Amino acid sequence: xxxPRIVPTRGIPYPTGDPNLSPEQxxxxxxxxxxxxxxxxxxxxxEPTVFDAEALx
Amino acid sequence: xRVVHYINQFFAGIGGEEAAGAEPDLREGPVGxxxxxxxxxxxxxxxxxxxxxxxxxASGHAxxxxxxxxxxxxxxxELLVAGPAFTSGRYGLACARIAAAAAEAGVPALAAMHxxxxxxxxxxxxxxxxxxxxxxxxxxxxxxxxxxxxxLASGEELTAEDGRIGKVPRRNRLAERSAxxxxxxxxxxxxxxxxxxxxxxxxxxDQVTPAAPVEHAADAVVALLTEGxxxxxxxxxxxxxxxxxxxxxxxLEGLDSVEAxxxxxxxxxxxxxxxxxxxxxxxxxxxxxxxxREGAIGGLHAEYFATTGNGTTVADxxxxxxxxAAELRQAGIQAAILTAT
Numbered sequence: 001x002x003x004p005r006i007v008p009t010r011g012i013p014y015p016t017g018d019p020n021l022s023p024e025q026x027x028x029x030x031x032x033x034x035x036x037x038x039x040x041x042x043x044x045x046x047e048p049t050v051f052d053a054e055a056l057x
Numbered sequence: 058x059r060v061v062h063y064i065n066q067f068f069a070g071i072g073g074e075e076a077a078g079a080e081p082d083l084r085e086g087p088v089g090x091x092x093x094x095x096x097x098x099x100x101x102x103x104x105x106x107x108x109x110x111x112x113x114x115a116s117g118h119a120x121x122x123x124x125x126x127x128x129x130x131x132x133x134x135e136l137l138v139a140g141p142a143f144t145s146g147r148y149g150l151a152c153a154r155i156a157a158a159a160a161e162a163g164v165p166a167l168a169a170m171h172x173x174x175x176x177x178x179x180x181x182x183x184x185x186x187x188x189x190x191x192x193x194x195x196x197x198x199x200x201x202x203x204x205x206x207x208x209l210a211s212g213e214e215l216t217a218e219d220g221r222i223g224k225v226p227r228r229n230r231l232a233e234r235s236a237x238x239x240x241x242x243x244x245x246x247x248x249x250x251x252x253x254x255x256x257x258x259x260x261x262x263d264q265v266t267p268a269a270p271v272e273h274a275a276d277a278v279v280a281l282l283t284e285g286x287x288x289x290x291x292x293x294x295x296x297x298x299x300x301x302x303x304x305x306x307x308x309l310e311g312l313d314s315v316e317a318x319x320x321x322x323x324x325x326x327x328x329x330x331x332x333x334x335x336x337x338x339x340x341x342x343x344x345x346x347x348x349x350r351e352g353a354i355g356g357l358h359a360e361y362f363a364t365t366g367n368g369t370t371v372a373d374x375x376x377x378x379x380x381x382a383a384e385l386r387q388a389g390i391q392a393a394i395l396t397a398t
Contacts, residue, residue, distance in 0.1 A: 003397075004267030013327040015285070015396040017338030030337065030344045034394070038274040038354065041392040045267045 005040040006050050007033055058210045059105045060098070061129035062091040063139035063155045065148045069109035074387065077147075079111030081121045083128045090195060094138070097203035102210060106132040108155075115151035116380055122151075122158035134164055138206055141169035141188035141198040142176060146379035149176025156183045165209055169202045173264075175375040177223040184209070187220040225258075277391035280358035281309070282381060284366030285332065285339040285398040286324030297365055298325030304364035304377045309357065314343035324398055326367035339396055358390050366397065 009015045016030050036053035043051070066072060066079040068089040087095040087104040095104045108125040115121050129137055137159035139152035152168040153176035159166035160183045169188045170176050177185050186205045188198035201220045208219060215221045232239065239256065246254045271277040288296050294305050315336035322332040322339055332339045340361060349357050362384070364377050385393060 002265040003395075004265060011331075012398050013329065014331045014335075014338035015398055016341035016344075017331065017335060019331045019334070019338070026335075027344065030341050031347070034341055034344050034348060035353070037394045038279075038348070038392075041277070041279075041394075042270050042272070042274050044270050047267070049267075 002048060004045055004048055005037075005043070006048060007036050007040060007053050008050060009033065009053075058102045059133045059135045060102050060206065060210075061132060061134040061137050062087060062094065062104050062107045063125065063137065063152060064089055064091065064107060064109050065115070065142075065145075065151060066109060066111040067148075069107065071109070071111070077111045077113035079109075079114060081108065081110040081114070081125050083108045083125070083132070090141070090199060093196070094199050094203055094206075097199055098206060102136075102206065105134070110151060112145070112147035112151060113383075115154070116147045116376070119154065122155040123162075125155055126158045126162050126164065129159065130162065130164065134159075136206065136210055137164050137166040138202065139166070139168040141195070141202060142171075142174055143188055143192055143194070143198070144171045144174055144190050146175050147383060149174035150179055150376060150379065152176055153179035153183070153185065156185075157181045159183075167202075167205055167209055167215070169198060169205075172222045175372075175379050178372045178375060180223055182224065182226040184215045184221055185223045186215065187222050271391045274354055274392070275352055276355045278356040278358060278389060279345070279354045280385055280388075280390045280393040281340055281342065281345060281361045282393050282395040283340055283361065283363050283397075284369075285363070285396055286322045286329075286365035286367070287320065287332070287336070287339045287361075287363045288323055290319055290321050292321070292323050296323055296363065298323045299365060299367040299369075301365040301367070301369045302373055304362055304380070306360050306362050308360050309342060310359050312342060313346050315340050322398075324365050324367055326365075327398060339398070341394075341396065345394075355391075358385070358388060 010018045016033055017026055018029050033053045036051050040051040066076045071079050084107050088107040091104050091107050110121050139156045142149040142152045149170040156166040156168040157180050167184045169186045171188055171190045205215055205219045296305050320336040322329040337343045345357055348354050362381055
């Protein structure tokens with residue numbers, strides 16, 4: 001729907017989490033998502049652009 | 058014809074953003090851009106009064122529109138004209154609402170704004186004519202508006218040729234050719250390369266121009282936003298679980314994390330079991346605080362905004378977005394992370 005910068009997550013009911021992980025792993029995943037989001041807002045875009053957090057190591 | 062003109066606090070000369078809370082009021086005769094509009098309208102029409110309201114006040118108090126229409130009618134308004142609002146979101150919404158309120162009260166009305174203005178979708182069947190994007194295009198925008206006012210005053214229907222934008226009400230009429238003939242003609246036109254021809258224009262979705270990036274995330278004050286129906290436990294302001302008509306804001310001051318039992322999601326579109334078990338799954342405050350402490354972001358906004366994005370109308374969602382953007386801009390926020398469910 002036109003959101004300019006999108007970080008895909010793993011499930012509608014838990015955008016910044018993943019209940020299938022241990023609490024420590026889940027926090028690490030959440031951190032990865034936020035770091036990717038911060039990269040996204042610092043990146044120029046011209047159209048809706050996906051910033052994959054799964055690829056971030 | 059006796060015309061009443063609506064403008065915002067800025068064009069009324071009350072003030073800029075600091076005066077956006079100004080109460081609705083009325084002045085006799087034309088004010089600001091209304092003077093030029095009055096000159097363009099000529100002797101047949103007279104701007105007998107100008108009604109105005111602060112943009113914040115108008116967006117937060119929907120009743121401003123009916124109140125000002127009532128005052129316009131007391132001044133003998135036979136037609137109400139609003140704007141031009143250019144691309145100014147709150148002003149555009151206010152223009153659309155007062156024009157719609159006037160039409161509902163039986164006073165012919167029209168508003169003027171840029172096609173990208175979110176107000177275009179709020180006017181209902183009340184005509185909106187196109188203006189330029191900024192007040193630098195005031196002159197041509199007023200010329201188009203004046204021509205539309207004259208046409209509307211003469212009882213004629215405004216069309217795309219008059220710069221009409223937005224929703225055009227459908228009217229029944231007798232076609233010269235049968236539906237089958239017209240459908241075949243459209244297919245032939247399409248095969249001939251015409252991609253525009255249609256009898257039923259579809260709604261167009263927004264093209265959002267992405268904001269420029271922040272230069273350094275480490276210097277940016279970041280806001281957390283969500284459409285996940287995320288509220289303090291007990292939902293004190295009764296945010297709707299679907300078809301939200303409002304948004305809410307809550308303080309994050311002194312909080313390092315959003316804990317189970319303290320916050321919850323009231324979203325009606327998915328199972329909230331996982332969100333209520335660990336609320337940071339909807340509003341990632343725990344990690345945002347870590348990043349703040351580490352200096353990865355310059356700061357975190359002291360409150361978060363939330364609504365419920367479940368069956369919410371595009372018009373309401375657009376309004377929330379405009380209001381959030383205005384709030385964040387005023388608070389000096391450079392970036393926002395909106396978690397979507």
